[in-house]
Amino acid sequence: MSLFINRDYLRLLKLFHPLKSSRLNKHSSALTTNLTKKKMRAKLEGDQRNDTLKQLDTSGWKLVDDRDALSKTFLFKDFNQAFGFMTRVALLAEKLDHHPEWFNVYNKVQVTLSTHDLNGLSTYDSQMAQFMDQCASGTKENNK
Ligand SMILES: C[C@H](O)[C@H](O)[C@H]1CNC2=NC(N)=NC(=O)C2=N1
Numbered sequence: 001m002s003l004f005i006n007r008d009y010l011r012l013l014k015l016f017h018p019l020k021s022s023r024l025n026k027h028s029s030a031l032t033t034n035l036t037k038k039k040m041r042a043k044l045e046g047d048q049r050n051d052t053l054k055q056l057d058t059s060g061w062k063l064v065d066d067r068d069a070l071s072k073t074f075l076f077k078d079f080n081q082a083f084g085f086m087t088r089v090a091l092l093a094e095k096l097d098h099h100p101e102w103f104n105v106y107n108k109v110q111v112t113l114s115t116h117d118l119n120g121l122s123t124y125d126s127q128m129a130q131f132m133d134q135c136a137s138g139t140k141e142n143n144k
Pocket residue numbers: 097098099100114115116117118
């Protein structure tokens with residue numbers, strides 16, 4: 001038991017020792033990247049907002065009734081296609097630290113996009129919406 005604790009303790013020391021591990025550096029550089037990214041995220045306002053919403057409306061993104069958010073329902077051939085779509089989107093969501101609200105049943109994915117921190121729509125939501133359209137465009141049911 002005590003051998004186990006010692007080994008664990010050593011492993012932890014190794015993991016977080018600044019000179020022996022690049023993990024802390026990686027962590028801090030991820031934080032810096034996040035901060036930089038946060039700066040590139042801007043609330044959609046004025047002409048930029050109108051133009052963006054007009055463009056997204058043509059591919060089926062609609063403002064929701066009760067809050068400042070966009071939604072769209074994607075239909076796929078089957079669950080495999082739907083989940084593949086969600087997986088690709090999830091990778092971008094993690095990269096941007098910007099996550100969709102979504103609901104999946106079999107071949108259907110209902111998406112709502114909004115920027116919670118800003119209580120409204122931001123450039124990240126339009127970026128995410130465009131990316132989702134691209135991801136879904138190769139599939140039979142969403143081939144706009
Ligand atoms: C702490 C974390 O960075 C924030 O909560 C992120 C996570 N993902 C997010 N996703 C969305 N859609 N909006 C946000 O404001 C948001 N903020």
